[in-house]
Amino acid sequence: MDTGRPKLERWFIALSAVPAIAASALASEACVFRLVRGRWPIPNLDDPKQQSFLPFHGLVQLLAFAIPAVVVLEAFVVIRQWRFVASNRRYAACVLLFALGIAACRFLPSAWLEWFAD
Secondary structure, X not given: OOOOOOOOOHHHHHHHHHHHHHHHHHHHHHHHHHHHHOOXXXXXXXXXXXXXXXXXXXXXXHHHHHHHHHHHHHHHHHHHOHHHHHHOHHHHHXXXXXXXXXXXXXXXXXXXXXXXXX
């Protein structure tokens, strides 16, 4: 039964979670480094690509570099479907998750970000 209202799908929920997943993956990578090496990563000394967890670093890097595209796509979808997103609490919660994920990416410890970008 079609109600005539636009419907956002599961991909929107997954898209909203990308920044939070990227922030937690970056923090997890630093914590894995801490467990393997016994100390926190030092920028310009420890290259994440040289470590034993290169596949994990590749996934984290893919997520980190996808964030700008995700921000543009999420903004486009939310602006275009604003009335539906604002009227449905489930999708409004997804927008909140997205905003919290962006804030988490912004407020990660700068040493981790410098190490990751090295």
